Amino acid sequence: MARPRLIRLLIATGLTVGLVASCGGTTKNAEQSSGGTASSKAADPNAAMKKGRKVGFLPKEIDNPYEKIIDDGGIGAIRELAGEGKEVGPSDASAASQVSYINTLIQQKQDAIVIAANDPNAVAPALKDAMSKGIAVVTFDSDAAPDARQVFVNQAESEEIGRSQVRLVAKQIGGKGKIAILSATPNATNQNTWIGFMKDELRKPEYKDIELAKVAYGDDDDQKSFQETQGLLQSIPDLKGIIAPTTVGISAAARYISSSPYKGKISLTGLGTPNQMRQFIKDGTVTEFALWDPNELGYLAGYAAAALASGQITGKQGETLKAGKLGDRKIGKNGEIILGPPTVFTSANIDQYNF
The missing domain is CATH 3.40.50.2300 (Response regulator)
Incomplete structure (x- = not known):
């Protein structure tokens, strides 16, 4: 008599384990689909750009002059939209150093994080954690794993x-x-x-x-x-x-x-x-x-971050980002937005530029 009871117990246990495993798998897949290049929530292009949004810009390293120009452009865009932008980051170009700053920005309850990733995969878990807490994530210049951000602002093709x-x-x-x-x-x-x-x-x-x-x-x-x-x-x-x-x-x-x-x-x-x-x-x-113009790259990333945080876009292909002075930009495959073609500088034209 013990054996039938044992069999029933094993079957019941197996079903329970199977259900738990299925729920675990479903939860994981749901998390993956809600992150990445687009949110499961529909975009509202007519949503108001929310004021007072806090956006943290995280460069490859804080002392990189090029990254500073980008972040200044992004912070300028956020101020233009009545938000608060700030630049934080490590003094060395390592992914491990960036992760600690991502965690700090999460703790500070920033509305969006804009990052130039030093390693696409090493920063991914922290960025996914940010998205799971409702923080919009935009990458620029150097992308992270596609499922660890919603939009990548690429300087050029x-x-x-x-x-x-x-x-x-x-x-x-x-x-x-x-x-x-x-x-x-x-x-x-x-x-x-x-x-x-x-x-x-x-x-x-x-x-x-x-x-x-x-x-x-x-x-x-x-x-x-x-x-x-x-x-x-x-x-x-x-x-x-x-x-x-x-x-x-x-x-x-x-x-x-x-x-x-x-x-x-x-x-x-x-x-x-x-x-x-x-x-x-x-x-x-x-x-x-x-x-390209790095200030404009940051400006575009700033507008993308604010639009994500306001629900105007989700990062889905085909959506339109309203990018202030840069005009409307279409979101392409894998949540990519292109700034534009690079400029070639020579002795004939270099004095026309100041950045």
Whole structure:
């Protein structure tokens, strides 16, 4: 008689476990679908932009001049919308450091967090925690895992950024020779995406005489980028060009080259701000480089954060973001909003820009 009772007990226990497992799975899936690129709640484009919203801007590192320009643009947008914006962040470009700031912003009950992620996955759990507590999450410049934010404000089409860097350096070195890439951190989402497109561009027949000799990492640190530039030039004697798709890296590399015997012999291009690079364009160290307006990038991210926090958008593809002076912007696949194409700076136009 004990066995039938035991069997009934096991069946009942199994059903209970199955139900618990099913509920656990359902809850997990529901959490995943409510986060990420779009909320399950419908957007109301006509909702009022709520005043007094608090938005925290978290750059890769607080001392990065480029990131400071972006955050200033974003804070300006939030003030324009009668909200409160502030910049907080680590002094080093590490994901672990960013996580502690995300947790602090959650504790402070910010309405939105705008972040340039140092690592797409390392910051994801903390960002998901923020979203679960009703905090809107926007990434800019360098994306996080798509299910850990609602909107990614991209400075330009990633493919065009990567391929255009190869076109610039190829023109400067006459289509042949060894080149190197001086990147930021090894896990930086934007850098790795651009480098992927650079490598793909180099596979085209027209670049058959160009060899990518090395990818080096300066960790978005001025001194390390300076030293990495020195190391590249000393370890690859026949190096013809360097691409530095990081504002910290290109300015540090230009500073080293400008006072070295390599000036005039090595081509340097990449992504930099006009104010950082003006002297190196003027003295002939660099002939051309590219970038977008980082202040406008931050401004767009600020409007996205405020619109999310007010319920005007959710991050769903096809929605329209009303972005103040930048006009209406359509939200694309995976919650991506594009600022616009980069500008190429040369001696002919660099004095027209001040950022």
